[in-house]
Amino acid sequence: xxxxxxxxxxxxxxxxxxxxxxxxxxxxxxxxxxxxxxxxxxxxxxxxxxxxxxxxxxxxxxxxxxxxxxxxxxxxxxxxxxxxxxxxxxxxxxxxxxxxxxxxxxxxxxxxxxxxxxxxxxxxxxxxxxxxxxxxxxxxxxxxxxxxxxxxxxxxxxxxxxxxxxxxxxxxxxxxxxxxxxxxxxxxxxxxxxxxxxxxxxxxxxxxxxxxxxxxxxxxxxxxxxxxxxxxxxxxxxxxxxxxxxxxxxxxxxxxxxxxxxxxxxxxxxxxxxxxxxxxxxxxxxxxxxxxxxxxxxxxxxxxxxxxxxxxxxxxxxxxxxxxxxxxxxxxxxxxxxxxxxxxxxxxxxxxxxxxxxxxxxxxxxxxxxxxxxxxxxxxxxxxxxxxxxxxxxxxxxxxxxxxxxxxxxxxxxxxxxxxxxxxxxxxxxxxxxxxxxxxx
Numbered sequence: 001x002x003x004x005x006x007x008x009x010x011x012x013x014x015x016x017x018x019x020x021x022x023x024x025x026x027x028x029x030x031x032x033x034x035x036x037x038x039x040x041x042x043x044x045x046x047x048x049x050x051x052x053x054x055x056x057x058x059x060x061x062x063x064x065x066x067x068x069x070x071x072x073x074x075x076x077x078x079x080x081x082x083x084x085x086x087x088x089x090x091x092x093x094x095x096x097x098x099x100x101x102x103x104x105x106x107x108x109x110x111x112x113x114x115x116x117x118x119x120x121x122x123x124x125x126x127x128x129x130x131x132x133x134x135x136x137x138x139x140x141x142x143x144x145x146x147x148x149x150x151x152x153x154x155x156x157x158x159x160x161x162x163x164x165x166x167x168x169x170x171x172x173x174x175x176x177x178x179x180x181x182x183x184x185x186x187x188x189x190x191x192x193x194x195x196x197x198x199x200x201x202x203x204x205x206x207x208x209x210x211x212x213x214x215x216x217x218x219x220x221x222x223x224x225x226x227x228x229x230x231x232x233x234x235x236x237x238x239x240x241x242x243x244x245x246x247x248x249x250x251x252x253x254x255x256x257x258x259x260x261x262x263x264x265x266x267x268x269x270x271x272x273x274x275x276x277x278x279x280x281x282x283x284x285x286x287x288x289x290x291x292x293x294x295x296x297x298x299x300x301x302x303x304x305x306x307x308x309x310x311x312x313x314x315x316x317x318x319x320x321x322x323x324x325x326x327x328x329x330x331x332x333x334x335x336x337x338x339x340x341x342x343x344x345x346x347x348x349x350x351x352x353x354x355x356x357x358x359x360x361x362x363x364x365x366x367x368x369x370x371x372x373x374x375x376x377x378x379x380x381x382x383x384x385x386x387x388x389x390x391x392x393x394x395x396x397x398x399x400x401x402x403x404x405x406x407x408x409x410x411x412x413x414x415x416x417x418x419x420x421x422x423x424x425x426x427x428x429x430x431x432x433x434x435x436x437x438x439x440x441x
Contacts, residue, residue, distance in 0.1 A: 002160050003049035004058065007086035008069055009042065009076040018194045019180045021073045021201075027169040029072065029204035033065060038083070038166035041115060043090055045083045045166070068204075072197055083166065084158035088113035088132075103159055107133025116154040120147050132158075175205045175274040184223050184266035188258045191220060191270055195258075196251055198272035203247045205274070212243025212280035218254060219271045226265035236261060243280050323385045324405055325354055325437065348381040348411055351421040351438030358435035361422065368434035371416040379410030380424075409437075 008030065011020040023039045030037045033055065036047035048061060055061040066077055078090035080097030085106060089097050091113045097105055109132050111125075112118040117135060123146075129135045135143070136155065144152055156162035179194045195218055206213055219235040238253050306314045315331040322328055361368040368374045386403040407423040414420055421438035 002081050003047045004052065005080050005083045005086040006046050006048060006062075006065060007078045007080070007083075007090040008044040008046070008065075008074045009078075009090045010044075011073050011075045012042075018073070018182065018197065021197070024169075025177055025201055026069075026072065026074070028172065028175075028208075029068075029201045030065075031169060031171050032204040032207035033061065035168065036166070037169045039169065040083065040087060040166070043087055045086060047083065068200055072200055082158055082160050083164050084114065084154060085160075088158055103133075106158055107131060107136065111135070114154050114158060116148075116150040120151060123147075171205070171208050175202050176271065177201050178269060178271040180269040181267070184268055185220075186263060186266045188261040188263050189255070191218070191258060191267065192251070192255055194270055195254055195272065196247070198270070199247050199250050199254070202272060202274055203245050203250075206245045206277065206280075209277075210279060211277040212245055213240065213250070213274050213277050214243050215239045215274075215276035216250070217273045217275050218258075219273070220263075220267040221269050221271075222263075222265040223268045230265035233267070234261070234264070237275060239276075243278050245280065323383050325350075325383075327386075348378055348409060348421075349440075352441040354421075354438040355436065358423070358437045361434040361436055363434060368412065368422060370412075370420060370422075370436060371414050374412040374414055374420070374422070377411045377413055377419075380408035381410075382426075383407050383409060383423075411440075 008026060010023065010026060023042075023044055026044045027037050027039050030044055030046045034046050034048045034051045036050075038045045046065075048058075048065075052058040052061050055064065062079070069077070076090050076093055076095075078086045078095055078097060080086040080089055081102055085097055085102060088106060088109055089095070092109050094105070094109075099105065110130065111121045111132065114132065117124070117132065124135060127138065129138065132155070135151075136159075140152070153162065157164050177198050179198055181194060185191055198218075202213065202216065215237060217235055217237045219233060221233040222230055236254075236257050238250070238257055240250070240253065244250065302314060311333055315333055317329050318332050319329055320327055361370050361374075363369060364373070384406045386405055404427070406426040408426060409421065409423045412420045412422050417439075419440040420436055421440065422434055422436050424434050425432050
């Protein structure tokens with residue numbers, strides 16, 4: 001599946017003071033950016049092509065994913081047009097799979113970057129193959145007979161030649177995440193390092209569910225070598241005045257509460273639970289004012305939008321009483337009066353798509369050619385007009401182009417391109433010939 005994929009590779013071992021994040025937890029966090037999240041081997045794959053605009057564009061989204069994922073313990077990232085390519089690149093620590101043509105980037109990677117290829121590494125080495133590009137140079141028929149089908153299948157997926165089938169992750173109904181420390185924590189405030197990671201995960205879960213938290217609970221478990229009077233652990237519950245997803249705000253509240261806590265014994269791990277959540281009202285990203293949803297007149301709404309963007313930026317399509325296809329519609333300011341509609345003057349049905357400019361067609365024995373010889377089905381339908389215009393002064397908002405025209409329109413059939421709308425010029429001073437002007441659905 002060609003798109004915009006990012007591969008997230010967590011640390012295989014512990015990082016700093018906490019254990020590495022597990023793949024299911026990382027996948028739940030990533031669901032806030034896209035519903036297309038899959039766990040494949042040792043990485044989490046996320047397809048963000050369809051949702052990039054919701055986060056302010058790909059550049060902004062990429063910065064946010066890499067920044068927050070680094071806090072969660074992600075070791076490496078890779079961006080590529082396919083999921084399998086992103087998986088191969090992240091194993092080689094190549095970040096950008098869009099830096100050039102995908103085949104030229106993947107061809108340089110070693111065999112072990114794709115598991116299905118790495119299984120046959122010894123045999124491929126004896127054949128002189130050291131990179132994915134070397135494998136692709138081998139006869140495809142011979143590869144299919146000598147090796148299992150998975151090798152060619154995964155190679156085709158990586159290069160975008162075959163669709164990828166992924167098992168998308170499902171969002172859990174409730175949130176609960178646990179984290180183990182690499183050493184025993186004796187001060188309650190020291191729990192904040194690991195707690196922030198869990199807050200990031202909870203924030204991602206809340207964003208994916210369009211919910212806000214009003215109460216969450218942090219629990220900690222005491223070390224096994226504790227005094228009997230210390231108990232098995234403790235917990236605190238933090239409540240918020242309003243439902244929120246803001247990690248910084250939740251972190252400040254939790255820090256204030258932990259400052260008042262004294263651990264009865266060293267803590268070995270912590271757990272965070274979203275105790276109470278409610279749907280959160282999302283801020284509207286619409287260009288149109290919210291008052292239009294409350295029944296405000298369209299004219300008043302357009303005035304406000306014009307004030308924001310300028311009058312020349314707010315236009316609408318209007319119909320003109322003109323036979324020439326280029327002049328049947330023009331763009332005018334939203335406050336201008338609507339001209340009268342064009343009469344139904346064409347004998348032939350008009351096409352669904354009209355080219356911005358007519359395209360000259362090749363000819364063979366005075367017959368038009370477009371992806372083969374054209375068969376004229378219906379016509380001619382003569383269109384004349386524009387003699388009343390002067391070259392130096394045209395109507396406001398007019399599309400421009402040729403003014404005085406005399407054309408014979410035909411509906412033609414191409415074996416490869418389908419049904420076309422073509423014309424032949426008839427004015428003596430014009431360049432004669434056939435032109436393609438539109439395409440039928």
